[in-house]
Amino acid sequence: MKKSSNTLRKITKTYFPCLLVTAMFIICQIMITTNAMPRTTKSMLVPVCVYIVMAVSLNLTVGISGELSLGHAGFMSIGAFSGVVIATYTREVFGFSEPAQLLSALVIGGIMAGIMGVIIGIPVLRLRGDYLAIVTLAFGEIIRNILNCIYISLDGNKLHFAFNNNDIPGTQILRGPTGVTSVEKIASFLAGFLLVLFTLLVVINLIHSRSGRAIMAVRDNRIAAESVGINVTGFKLLAFVTSAFLAGMGGALFGLNYASLTPANFSFNASILILVYVVLGGIGNITGSVIAAAVLYILPEELRGFADYRMLAYAIVLIAVMLITNNARIKAFVNSIFKKNKAKGGEQA
Amino acid sequence: MSTFLSNLISGVSLGSVYAIIALGYTMVYGIAKMLNFAHGDVIMIGAYMCFVMMFNLNTPAFVGVLIAMAVCTLLGITIERLAYKPLRQATSLSVLITAIGMSYFLQNLAQLIWGANPKSFKSVIPSGGLSLMGGSLKISYVTIVTIIASVLIMVVLTLFVNHTKMGKAMRCVSEDRGAAELMGVNVDLTITVTFAIGSALAAIAAVLMCSAYPTLKPTTGSMPGIKAFTAAVFGGIGSIPGAMLGGILLGVIEILGKAYVSSELGDAFVFAVLILVLLVKPTGLLGKKIHEKV
Amino acid sequence: MTDTKRRSDTKMVEHPSRASGPERDLNKRPVLECSHLGIDYGGLKAVDDFNLTIGPTEIAGLIGPNGAGKTTVFNLLTKVYQPTHGVVMVDGKDTAGMNTIQASRLGLARTFQNIRLFNQMTVEDNIRIGLHNQIPYSTASGILRLPAFWKGEKKQHEKAMELLSLFNMQDMADVKSGSLPYGAQRRLEILRALATSPKLLLLDEPAAGMNPKETEELMDTIIKIRDDFQIAIMLIEHDMNLVMGICEGICVLNFGRVIAKGTADEIQNNPEVIEAYLGTQKEDE
Numbered sequence: 001m002k003k004s005s006n007t008l009r010k011i012t013k014t015y016f017p018c019l020l021v022t023a024m025f026i027i028c029q030i031m032i033t034t035n036a037m038p039r040t041t042k043s044m045l046v047p048v049c050v051y052i053v054m055a056v057s058l059n060l061t062v063g064i065s066g067e068l069s070l071g072h073a074g075f076m077s078i079g080a081f082s083g084v085v086i087a088t089y090t091r092e093v094f095g096f097s098e099p100a101q102l103l104s105a106l107v108i109g110g111i112m113a114g115i116m117g118v119i120i121g122i123p124v125l126r127l128r129g130d131y132l133a134i135v136t137l138a139f140g141e142i143i144r145n146i147l148n149c150i151y152i153s154l155d156g157n158k159l160h161f162a163f164n165n166n167d168i169p170g171t172q173i174l175r176g177p178t179g180v181t182s183v184e185k186i187a188s189f190l191a192g193f194l195l196v197l198f199t200l201l202v203v204i205n206l207i208h209s210r211s212g213r214a215i216m217a218v219r220d221n222r223i224a225a226e227s228v229g230i231n232v233t234g235f236k237l238l239a240f241v242t243s244a245f246l247a248g249m250g251g252a253l254f255g256l257n258y259a260s261l262t263p264a265n266f267s268f269n270a271s272i273l274i275l276v277y278v279v280l281g282g283i284g285n286i287t288g289s290v291i292a293a294a295v296l297y298i299l300p301e302e303l304r305g306f307a308d309y310r311m312l313a314y315a316i317v318l319i320a321v322m323l324i325t326n327n328a329r330i331k332a333f334v335n336s337i338f339k340k341n342k343a344k345g346g347e348q349a
Numbered sequence: 350m351s352t353f354l355s356n357l358i359s360g361v362s363l364g365s366v367y368a369i370i371a372l373g374y375t376m377v378y379g380i381a382k383m384l385n386f387a388h389g390d391v392i393m394i395g396a397y398m399c400f401v402m403m404f405n406l407n408t409p410a411f412v413g414v415l416i417a418m419a420v421c422t423l424l425g426i427t428i429e430r431l432a433y434k435p436l437r438q439a440t441s442l443s444v445l446i447t448a449i450g451m452s453y454f455l456q457n458l459a460q461l462i463w464g465a466n467p468k469s470f471k472s473v474i475p476s477g478g479l480s481l482m483g484g485s486l487k488i489s490y491v492t493i494v495t496i497i498a499s500v501l502i503m504v505v506l507t508l509f510v511n512h513t514k515m516g517k518a519m520r521c522v523s524e525d526r527g528a529a530e531l532m533g534v535n536v537d538l539t540i541t542v543t544f545a546i547g548s549a550l551a552a553i554a555a556v557l558m559c560s561a562y563p564t565l566k567p568t569t570g571s572m573p574g575i576k577a578f579t580a581a582v583f584g585g586i587g588s589i590p591g592a593m594l595g596g597i598l599l600g601v602i603e604i605l606g607k608a609y610v611s612s613e614l615g616d617a618f619v620f621a622v623l624i625l626v627l628l629v630k631p632t633g634l635l636g637k638k639i640h641e642k643v
Numbered sequence: 644m645t646d647t648k649r650r651s652d653t654k655m656v657e658h659p660s661r662a663s664g665p666e667r668d669l670n671k672r673p674v675l676e677c678s679h680l681g682i683d684y685g686g687l688k689a690v691d692d693f694n695l696t697i698g699p700t701e702i703a704g705l706i707g708p709n710g711a712g713k714t715t716v717f718n719l720l721t722k723v724y725q726p727t728h729g730v731v732m733v734d735g736k737d738t739a740g741m742n743t744i745q746a747s748r749l750g751l752a753r754t755f756q757n758i759r760l761f762n763q764m765t766v767e768d769n770i771r772i773g774l775h776n777q778i779p780y781s782t783a784s785g786i787l788r789l790p791a792f793w794k795g796e797k798k799q800h801e802k803a804m805e806l807l808s809l810f811n812m813q814d815m816a817d818v819k820s821g822s823l824p825y826g827a828q829r830r831l832e833i834l835r836a837l838a839t840s841p842k843l844l845l846l847d848e849p850a851a852g853m854n855p856k857e858t859e860e861l862m863d864t865i866i867k868i869r870d871d872f873q874i875a876i877m878l879i880e881h882d883m884n885l886v887m888g889i890c891e892g893i894c895v896l897n898f899g900r901v902i903a904k905g906t907a908d909e910i911q912n913n914p915e916v917i918e919a920y921l922g923t924q925k926e927d928e
Contacts, residue, residue, distance in 0.1 A: 068442050070449075123628050129441045130384040131627055134578060138620035141575075145617040164613060202786055209785025209792060210775065210799075213764070217772045220761035227721060227755075228839050229747030229776045238782060268571075272449060279446055312457040318450030319432055326439035 014208060017287045018200050021052070024294070025193045032189075041298070046257045048297050049192025053199045053250035055277040055289040057243045060203050062275070063284030064212065065239035066219030067125070068133040071140025072274050075244040077147060077266035078116050079109035079251025084180045085152055085159070087256055088173050091184070093157040098186045105252045106195065113248020116143070117241040125236045140271055147263040148177045179262030180255070187257035195253055196290075199246050203286060206242065215239045276314050280321060351485040356608050357601060362492040362561065364600020365499035369554040370577035371584070371592035372506065373547030379523040379587030380543045383441065386448035387428060388551060389574015390455035395421040395552035396559045396569060397463055400470055410473035418552040425548025426541055434537065452571070459567040472560035495557045502550065503593050510589060515542055523587060572616070576603070579623040585636025594634060665891045668698025672735050674750070674843045674875045675720070680729035681899075682719055689715045690899045693729070697843065697892070702869055703877045704890030706910075708919060712899040713879045714756055717845050721753050722746045734842055748776060750842030754832040754849060756879075762821030766812065766831055769820050770803040773838025778802065806834045809871075810864070825852050837868065844868070846878040850885050858882055862889050887911070895919065 012019070028045060031037040054076060061069045083105035090096040090104050120139045127135055151162040155170025162168045166175065174180055206212045214235045217225040226232055255261055277296055281288030300310040323330050370392060377385045395417045402413035432451050436444050478489035510516035518539045521529040530536050558573060559565055576599065584595025599619060606618035626633060673696045680693040690712045697703050705713050718724045720731060722743045731738045733749045741749070752773075761769050780795035807813045810830045815823065820831055829849060836844055849865070850858045862885055869876055880886050886893060887907040895903040895910060897919040903910055910916055 062442075066442070068445055123624065127627055127631065130445055131582070131631065133445055134384065134575070134582075135624055135627060137575065138579075138623050142617045142620050145614055149611075149613050164611065205786045205788060206782070209782070210771075210780060210795065211782040211785055213768055213772055214775055216764055216768075217761045220763050221759045223723070224755065224759035224761065224835075225772065226743040227723075227747060227753055227759075228773050228835060229744050230772065231744055272453060275446070275449070283442075308461060311453060312461065315450050315454035315457060319447050319454065322439075322443050322447040322450065323432070323435050326443045327435040330435060 014204060015200075017056075017204065017290050018197060020287065021193065021196050021200065021290060025189075028189070040301070044298055044301060045189040046187050046192045046253065048294050049189070049196050050250045050254040050257070051274070051277065051293040051297050052196050052290050053253075054247055054274045055281065055293040056196075056199050056203055056286055057246035057250065058274050059278045059281070059284065059286060059289045060206070060239055060246075061243040062278055063282075064203075064207055064219065065215050065236055065243075067236065067240070068129075068136075068275075069240070069243070070133050070137035070268070070271050070275070071120075071143070072243075072247055073266040073268070073270035074140035074143035075113040075116060075247035076251035076254065076270070077143060077263060078113045079248030080255030080261060080266070081147060081150075081174055081180065081263075082112040082248075083109035083252025084183050084255045084261070085173050086252075087184070087186065089154060089159060092154060099191075102186050102188075102191055102253075102256065105256060106191075106249045109252025109255075110245045110249035113251065114241050114245035116248075117244025118237070121237045121240040121244075125233055125240060137268060137271075140266075140268060144263050144266060150174060151176055177262060177264070179260065179265070181260040183256065183259055183261070185257055185259060187253050192253060195249060199249070200286065200290075202242065202246065207286075211235065211238060273314075276318055279318060352608075355486055355488075356604050358486075358488055358492060360601035360604035361597055362495045362600070363604060364580075364597035365495045366554050366558045366561070366596075367573065367577045367580045367600050368499050368593045368596025369502055369550050369557070370573060371581040371596045372502070372589065373550050374578050375581040375584070375586055375588065375592040376519070376543050376547050378581065380519055381429075381433065381540050382526075383433065383444045384448060384578070385433075385544075385547070386445065386574075387451035387455055388547065389570035389572075389577070390452045390459075391421050391424055391428075391548050391551045391570070392555045392558070392574060393459060393565075393567060393570030394424055394455060395548075395555035396470065396565050397459060398552070399473070399556050399559070400468060400565055403473070404471070414473065414552070414556050417556060418549045421548040421552035421555075422545045425544040425551075429541055429544040434540075452574075456567045456571070463567070465567060467564045467566040470559040470563040470565045472563065473556055474560050491557070491560045495561065498553065498557060499593070499596075502553070503589075506546075506589060515539070519543060576616075576619050579619060582623060582633055583626050585633030588633070588635045591633055591635035665698060665701055668701055671699050673697055673732075674699045674701075674734055675877070676730075676732040677720075678730050680716075680719060680726055680731060682715065682724055683727045688899050690719060690726075690896075691728075693719075693896075693899075693901060695894055695901075695904075697875050697877060699842070699875055700869060700873055701875045702865065702889055702891050703875070704886040704893040705877060705879045705896060706881070706883075706886055706893060707896035707902075711896040713896055714847060715899075716896070717753055717847055717879065720746070720845065721751050747839060750840070751845065752836035752839045752841035752843075753845035754829070754836055754847055756847040756851070758825075758828050758832055760820040760823075760828055760832060760835075762819070764820060765817050766807070766820050766823065767800070767803050767816040769831055769835050770806055770838050771799045773835040774799050774802055775839075777838065777840050802838070806838055809834065809837075809868070826857055829853070833868075837872065841874060843875045843877060846876065846880075848879055848881065850880055850882045855884075858885055861885070865889055 028037065032042065054072060058069065058072045061067055086108040087101040087105040090101050096104065120136070124132055124135050124139065149164040151166050151168055151172060152174040153160045153168045153170040153172040160168040160170060166172070214225070214230050215238065217230055218232050218235050222232055277293040278289055280296065281290070281292030324334050325331070370388065373388050374385065377383065377388070398420045399413040399417040402408045402416050403410060428451055432447050433444065436447060472491060474491045474494050476489070478487050478492070480487055510519060518529070518534045521532070521534050522536055522539045526536055577596065580595040580599040581592050582595070583599055584591030584593070599622065602622055603615055603619050607615040610618065675695065675697040677693055677695045681691045682689050693716060705716060707713055715724070719726045722738065722741055722745070733746070733751060736749060738746060738749065761772060764772070778795055778798045780791040783789070784791040804813055804816070807816060812827065812830065815827065820828065823831065829852070833846065833849065850861055853861060865876060865878070866889055868874070878890070890907065893905065893907060893910045894901055895913070895916050902915045902919055903913045905913070
């Protein structure tokens with residue numbers, strides 16, 4: 001009896017992020033049906049889901065695998081643009097319904113980003129530390145540079161590709177630096193919620209399995225992991241590609257939520273924004289990523305006039321969090337302030 | 350032929366700017382073992398300072414340059430003391446994230462102060478130039494000054510590192526921080542001086558860069574910063590001649606790539622070089638090999 | 644004394660390169676055979692012409708002054724460094740061109756002089772990492788929670804607990820390994836190595852930082868591990884009581900070269916060994 005309640009507690013703890021997002025989803029749905037949610041907030045629901053997916057997937061690379069990736073928005077952009085192309089294609093050529101379009105866009109977007117993850121990961125993961133971070137940044141920029149030159153059009157039921165040349169027949173879907181325009185917005189909150197749940201399940205199940213432990217072992221001590229026969233590059237690649245795949249799916253949903261989108265939307269800044277969510281939520285902490293992404297996305301949008309200071313505030317918080325968590329003296333100082341306040345509160349009461 | 354030559358010369362000129370910035374990266378990396386991501390944004394602040402002095406306060410150019418250098422030096426020291434010094438014992442991941450935060454902070458601060466719209470910077474160096482080969486090859490004064498300045502900086506810095514007490518301390522700290530400390534070297538001071546020198550150089554680079562490419566906005570520093578880091582890695586991070594060599598080669602590759610391959614993919618080209626170098630020779634052209642002890 | 648002498652003599656004839664191993668391993672295939680093993684670092688011979696044979700259930704010691712190249716020998720055997728000369732045969736298989744992972748699969752496991760645990764993971768998870776290749780299931784069955792996952796996890800848990808019981812560490816299973824006391828970390832590292840089901844266990848200074856009582860216990864444990872698991876153990880150690888107490892064959896290294904091989908008695912009376920440890924008579928005077 002005691003044992004079964006223990007197991008239950010363990011399962012609840014492990015899958016807490018899933019329970020959390022389900023609860024959040026139900027609350028939001030109730031607010032929507034009772035018209036209690038302002039329209040501006042409603043329009044943020046899908047991007048919030050996307051950014052939760054982005055933060056959780058980046059946390060897999062940064063927190064669980066221990067490699068700082070600065071090109072996460074690159075994978076997102078691949079997912080977004082291939083997702084839009086696939087959604088348009090399946091609609092025009094196969095006459096897919098909206099959910100089917102969305103599903104195929106998500107799957108193909110994820111796969112395309114995953115393939116890019118393999119192509120980038122194989123060379124990049126041979127590097128370590130700062131070098132790895134800077135090369136992921138470089139790849140993010142290269143992806144954006146190349147997307148700026150790609151033109152795709154649909155002529156009948158044939159897709160045409162062109163590089164650095166917009167002279168292709170049919171209706172153009174992807175137009176180099178102009179990106180995609182007049183996209184049919186088929187992304188929905190339900191789809192967003194399901195994608196978040198899927199992402200969480202994949203990441204949590206991975207972490208709490210043999211392969212996930214191997215990924216963390218490589219993070220904690222590469223040499224020791226090798227000495228017990230763990231394929232270091234293989235498991236780093238597994239984490240990186242899974243992360244890219246999930247980011248691609250998130251990107252596809254993102255792409256189908258806006259009427260137009262350009263490669264410039266996925267610059268280095270976008271990667272940093274996702275990194276801010278991960279760092280502030282706690283590196284390696286999945287629940288933290290979910291909460292940080294949701295709160296930090298909604299809060300600045302709600303506080304008008306704050307927009308100018310938003311990024312400045314993020315920068316300061318980023319530095320402060322790093323200093324507090326990494327410097328014993330500052331940590332002690334901050335703790336002492338909180339304790340003092342608590343003591344004061346106690347006296348007053 | 351003369352187009353090629355003029356491309357080559359502007360490549361060397363751009364490369365000289367990269368080299369000056371790369372010196373800042375390479376010295377800090379060699380001594381503090383960290384990637385100072387905010388270095389590019391120190392350049393941007395330097396350029397804005399010079400701009401403010403010359404166009405808002407109408408001071409002569411050299412005063413603007415000196416003030417820019419002074420402000421950048423102070424900024425470099427402040428950043429190091431406030432943000433990086435408390436993290437000496439932290440993992441490189443934490444330090445890098447802090448540096449990214451600092452870079453972001455400077456960019457957004459600049460945007461609040463000076464706005465996001467680009468300002469047009471007027472060259473501190475007289476326009477015009479020399480005509481060679483019967484007028485078919487023109488070299489601007491900016492190009493000439495840039496190249497001369499970078500050579501001068503290189504010579505002075507080499508002399509400083511090799512022949513002064515502080516230079517010796519720098520070499521000590523970069524070799525083995527713990528041992529240097531035990532031998533009585535003031536490690537904190539040495540690191541601070543390194544940041545100060547790097548930041549002063551960043552101000553010079555800022556003025557030279559904005560004289561050649563006269564648009565100034567809060568993100569002006571980030572691309573050249575990343576490219577200069579690429580140059581530092583290319584030459585072998587930690588090595589001063591390496592930064593010089595890497596900078597100039599990278600500038601030439603960028604200009605020639607833009608001229609002869611594709612102008613849209615110029616940046617992609619530079620980054621492709623970085624990736625190739627890291628994969629083939631991760632320690633760069635003049636870098637030392639580091640062994641991990643088991 | 645004479646008996647030992649004779650035993651090692653007869654062996655020397657059979658295997659010229661062998662330290663004197665125990666009788667019971669006489670006609671069995673040795674678990675490790677090194678011949679002329681060496682590595683050059685740009686002219687510096689860190690290890691040179693290293694020859695050693697270890698029987699399948701032998702406890703062997705590798706001793707020598709600091710900087711003699713002992714850890715380098717371990718690194719060469721486990722392929723952290725690729726040897727520049729010589730041959731290493733593990734359980735009769737040539738390891739030329741193999742990497743660390745392949746060496747591990749072949750049955751080599753080790754601990755490290757400066758402890759290398761997975762600090763942010765629990766004690767049990769550290770051992771489960773050791774079981775990685777012993778009790779496998781695919782990544783897909785892990786993510787999809789297929790039956791193979793549950794079966795594998797259950798097996799890993801049972802095996803991990805069984806190993807932990809060896810050092811009476813079961814109740815520490817959920818503690819983060821980084822927060823364990825020093826001695827427990829050393830023991831955990833040994834268990835993690837054992838989890839890979841090695842044929843030869845390499846221990847790099849297992850008694851470092853332990854007090855005499857702990858060292859005494861460690862000696863018993865090493866013998867128990869050998870008896871229970873029927874494996875060979877090779878250890879680097881500076882504690883001569885431990886080395887002389889449990890090692891059946893001892894190899895002495897100085898400046899990268901083997902200067903003596905034999906039983907504890909033979910080593911203790913070898914003039915070259917005494918010289919290596921204490922310096923020459925002349926210098927002493």
